[in-house]
Amino acid sequence: MxxxxxxxxxxxxxxxxxxxxxxxxxxxxxxxxxxxxxxxxxxxxxxxxxxxxxxxxxxxxxxxxxxxxxxxxxxxxxxxxxxxxxxxxxxxxxxxxxxxxxxxxxxxxxxxGASAESVAHLKDPDRFAALCGRLGIPHPTISRDPVADRAGWLLKRAGGSGGTHIRAATAGPAPPGAYFQARVPGQAHALAFLADGQSIVVVGITEQWSAPSPLRPFRYAGAVERARHEEQALAPCMLAQIEDAVGRLVSETGLRGLASADLLVAGEAWWLTEINPRPGATLDVLDRRPIPLLAQHIAASRGKLPERQAVPVDAAAAEICYAAAGYAPMPPVDWPDFVRDRPRSGTAVARDAPLCTLFATGPDSAATKEMLRSRAATLRALLDLTEGYP
CATH class of the missing domain: 3.40.50.20 (Rossmann fold)
Incomplete structure (x- = not known):
């Protein structure tokens, strides 16, 4: 090199x-x-x-x-x-x-970013579960064999992302390329971090929610990062435990770059469900620090960790807008400034597929999420005006 x-x-x-x-x-x-x-x-x-x-x-x-x-x-x-x-x-x-x-x-x-070996170690369900078990990190039980109480289990595709691959457990053994994971309670959070192969620096914490559909009940919807003055999403003692656990995983797997840890948190209990060894869906929400996040990702990939930066003053949130109807073709739309991932006129967007992403900032997380709701309604009204497009 x-x-x-x-x-x-x-x-x-x-x-x-x-x-x-x-x-x-x-x-x-x-x-x-x-x-x-x-x-x-x-x-x-x-x-x-x-x-x-x-x-x-x-x-x-x-x-x-x-x-x-x-x-x-x-x-x-x-x-x-x-x-x-x-x-x-x-x-x-x-x-x-x-x-x-x-x-x-x-x-x-x-x-x-992450090497092929790091990804293989972290995204292979059996290897990851065994590693968490050896390190004493709370992680839902997994199985590929038939499960007796299907209501207590989920079916996931190995290497899947975005929640669209998650289903209720089925009868019989897990299909090829899939596995069962025990259901655990809690609110979904993600810890974004930078890794240099040995240790980590936390970037931020986001709270996440889903947009269920009949076929995809765990479909990812969006995430919010709280404002600096708000009580942060994870208690300091829990955050310290999670940071320590993720740091040990990084040391074991050699992970580098910007990544995130998906968590379920219920009271004083938490479970690490998976590590996403790449820049993820919260990039828009998190890239508001003085030092650009991709520059930090590149530096961390080369073994240089930055100092932790302060949480931004305002809250920020982003949410995927899924198409309520199919567009074939997509009509011309004068997209508002708060819309990202804007499909081009003339392209096709299937019903229930991701249509675009909505972004908002505000004085606190509640106001920011309410701004997202308002912007979603504005977008729906705008799209209704295109229904007569030939």
């Missing part, structure tokens, strides 16, 4: 981004003064506006025509269009279940 790669990122550097949706990472790259080259599945309007160059792909990472040589060819074509060679690649959602693909990508571009 060249000395240039080991230096900190500098304003104007080019960076590769690959994700199911690359908009949030592209926005974070621009905030850090970088020029993003984006490969993703959607090519939303704001993604195209942010990207130095964009490469659209269709399908699913790690399988079919997006696996192996095809994806590497796409990335090579994208990198060749840049004015300067990219300093590395940041992988977003979609690669959790494909560590072999991550390893292949690493042969062509420096990885800025």
């Amino acid at each position: 060249s000395a240039r790669v080991l230096e900190d990122a500098r304003p104007g550097d080019t960076i590769l981004i690959a994700a199911q949706s690359g908009r949030a990472l592209a926005q974070a790259a621009r905030r850090a003064g970088l020029r993003p080259l984006v490969l993703d599945l959607f090519g939303d309007a704001d993604t195209l506006a942010l990207a130095e160059h964009h490469q659209p792909v269709a399908g699913r990472f790690g399988g079919g025509r997006l696996g192996g040589e095809s994806l590497l060819a796409h990335l090579g074509e994208l990198a060749a269009r840049a004015r300067t060679p990219p300093i590395g690649i940041v992988l977003g959602s979609g690669f959790e279940g494909a560590p072999d693909l991550i390893a292949a990508i690493a042969t062509g571009f420096p990885l800025l």
Whole structure:
């Protein structure tokens, strides 16, 4: 690896981004003064506006025509269009279940984030559960064998994300690529952190909620980070326990970069349900510190942890808006400024698919969530006006 790669990122550097949706990472790259080259599945309007160059792909990472040589060819074509060679690649959602693909990508571009081995260790349900057990970290019991009391278990897909892969437990053994996880009570939280392979620095804590649908009862909806003056979401003693647990996991797995720990919290009890070894869905909410978060991600990936930054003065929240109806094609829409991930006119959006993301800030978390409700109603009214579009 060249000395240039080991230096900190500098304003104007080019960076590769690959994700199911690359908009949030592209926005974070621009905030850090970088020029993003984006490969993703959607090519939303704001993604195209942010990207130095964009490469659209269709399908699913790690399988079919997006696996192996095809994806590497796409990335090579994208990198060749840049004015300067990219300093590395940041992988977003979609690669959790494909560590072999991550390893292949690493042969062509420096990885800025988790290694293939770290992902394999953290996203393999059996390895992760065994590691938590050995380290004494509270983690729901898992099984691949038939479960007697199905009401007390969930069915999850290994390497899944966004909650859309979670179902009620089924009869018989878990299907290939899936596993059962015992239900535990509690409110969903996430601890975002930066890791250098040995230790962590906490970025922030978010509270999360779901948007259930008949087929996807645990579908992820949104998250809020409380304002600085509010009582924080986790009690100091519990936060210390969780930080210690996540730090030990990082030391065991060598995880680097920005990542998050998903938690369920009930009273004084907590469970770590999984580690997301990548920048996640709360990036918009968290990237409000003085030092751009993607710059910190790159530095942590290279073994340099920053000091912990203060919680921002205001609260912030983001929520996915799922399509109440299908759009084929999407009509022209004059999107409000609070809308992100804006589908382009003429593209297709299936019913119940992610339509866009709503963002809000406010003096406290309650007011900010209420602002999201108001903005969702505004958006619904705006979309109702497009129903007559031919």
